[in-house]
Amino acid sequence: MRVPPPMPPKITRRRSTLHGFGVFAAEPITKNTRIIDYAGELVRNDQSEAREERYLADGCIWVFRINRTWSRDAAVGGNIARFINHSCTPNCWFEVVDRTIWIRASRLIQAGEELTYDYATVGEKTIPCRCRPGCPTRL
Ligand SMILES: C[S@@+](CC[C@H](N)C(=O)[O-])C[C@H]1O[C@@H](n2cnc3c(N)ncnc32)[C@H](O)[C@@H]1O
Numbered sequence: 001m002r003v004p005p006p007m008p009p010k011i012t013r014r015r016s017t018l019h020g021f022g023v024f025a026a027e028p029i030t031k032n033t034r035i036i037d038y039a040g041e042l043v044r045n046d047q048s049e050a051r052e053e054r055y056l057a058d059g060c061i062w063v064f065r066i067n068r069t070w071s072r073d074a075a076v077g078g079n080i081a082r083f084i085n086h087s088c089t090p091n092c093w094f095e096v097v098d099r100t101i102w103i104r105a106s107r108l109i110q111a112g113e114e115l116t117y118d119y120a121t122v123g124e125k126t127i128p129c130r131c132r133p134g135c136p137t138r139l
């Protein structure tokens with residue numbers, strides 16, 4: 001008999017002190033839980049680069065680079081995961097499994113905490129990080 005996959009934890013979108021909207025835990029989330037997948041159209045990098053430039057001109061990163069060939073564009077077919085902000089001291093990490101990008105808890109996350117992961121951006125690095133006062137990182 002097949003064991004059904006576990007229910008995903010409850011998360012919610014609301015205003016963030018980091019930037020715009022963020023995503024918050026609505027209940028405690030245990031370490032390593034697969035919280036949500038970063039949804040979006042699967043596009044080849046040679047196509048996603050023009051999109052990325054267009055989005056960055058508006059100050060937003062929506063394209064998640066999976067590998068040397070593929071990216072996911074959360075501006076097309078994205079889910080709530082596209083509102084998860086970056087932090088240099090994040091409480092989540094991402095794992096790519098067959099072109100699915102899983103956002104996973106890197107420690108126990110309490111209800112009410114904002115979810116963050118390290119974007120590990122390879123692009124233009126024009127956006128100053130606001131994860132803490134004086135953070136030198138650029139996204
Ligand atoms: C995937 S979106 C996240 C959702 C975004 N907060 C919103 O409301 O649309 C990524 C964008 O959020 C902003 N962002 C995310 N984390 C940030 C941070 N730590 N510091 C400054 N801006 C951040 C940047 O503008 C980035 O391009």
Ligand SMILES: [Zn+2]
Binds near residue numbers: 089
């Ligand atoms: Zn930072």
